[in-house]
Amino acid sequence: MSETIQDRVLRVIATTQRIPLERVRPDSTFEELGIDSMDSINILFDLESEFEIEIKDEDAKKIRTIREMVDGVAYLVDAKQKASQQA
């Protein structure tokens, strides 16, 4: 079974944050996972590499939950696919 976007985001978070994958759930809060603002920037950096996307500073500042990370990445991946189809 292929990995969904959500699976990939959770895997990146677990790897970057160095915590067991089982602990990372879509409804986990940053506080529960011990993610501070610098950790969040590290995770966004690794998500940009994983999905070959660019996350703007303004959007990065708004992200407060894992769910928002998953949704944001899904949106950017979708936008990238549409752009490449049009090209």
Add this chain to the structure above:
Amino acid sequence: MERVVITGMGVLTALGPDREAFWRSLAAGKSGIGPIPEAVGPAPEFGMNCVRFKNAGVVRDYDPEAHFPRKTLTFMDRFAQFAVIAARQAVQDAGIEWTPELRETTAIVTGSCMGGRTAAEVGYWELFHQGRSRVHPLTIPLEMTNAGASHISIDFGIQGPAFTISTACSSSAHAIGQAYWMVRSGAAPMAIAGGAESPLFLGGLKAWEAMRVVSTDTCRPFSADRTGMILGEGAAMLVLEPLDRALGRGARPLGEIVGFGMSADAGHITQPAPDGAALAIRAALRDAALAPEAVGYINAHGTATDVNDRMETAAIRKVFGHHADRLAVSSTKSMHGHTMGAAGAVEAAATVLALRHGILPPTANYNAPDPECDLDVVPNQARAAQVETALSESFAFGGLNAVLAFRAYSG
């Protein structure tokens, strides 16, 4: 213990080539922040297109050959050039007449965060991109963070204690503080102290971009719509002397340094904490034997990041209590940008000039109040105010804090 006065000052920033231009802009509330030129570092073909932010406090219309022979320039990165130019201005301003003894005993203490990192970047480019097997033989002497202090000593033939402090954004506040203590204790009869920085090379810009703390707009400290810091380049140097010696030789002091305090947050590597900042402010007041109520103006660290400005407001409230509402607090980074290792010195210069002229420079680019930064930040317009005592605050990444206390000199 000697009383220590500032008898000379040199400043080179985005606000102009000297102290006069610097003060003119500060007093007018005029920002020098603008677009970074295309040619940055060794790879101008990458240019600024790959950097998400476009503005900085750039030293413009700068011609190195107007200041140094070509042969000398071979040995000097841009930051070291700035250091020497500011030191020359300061020494000339102070009207120093060198004697062999003074040359042997004067101290030089400089601050720099990144030193001549542009030279290192050129080396990396040659190795990793161009596939060359060698780098320029002067890469190390150009790059070393102490190059500023070394070139000042060479330029003037000064052989006293000379060293460089690198504590990120507090570097030159720490440097001035150490020099102040050396002159106060009699360990040195005079000191040249300050900082220099030239951080606008591509690898450095990309590193700051990655931290997501640089504004794509401009620097708006304490404003509700602030979006981060703006990098700046430049240098500032002060000549420090015992009051008696300065008056004895007929010098006119620009201001007096009365205290210095340091602390470490012992917390997070990038997230500042009000407790650590408050410790440094209290240490400076204690060193100066000042009551908090004696302070009338604070030149804030005021980077315009969301976190710093909230933290700094909390720290000031913690130390000053009700008096915080009677203090004027402004960030001149809104005009010259965040000059990193030079920031402590550039802002010390701004603080001394504010006391001297009886004018408090504003926080420029200010749009809207933030309830979490509810101090009197002197928004946009300079203010005439005869203030006796002022602080200059520096709070570095890594949680290393330095606060200087100054008094107006009216002799």
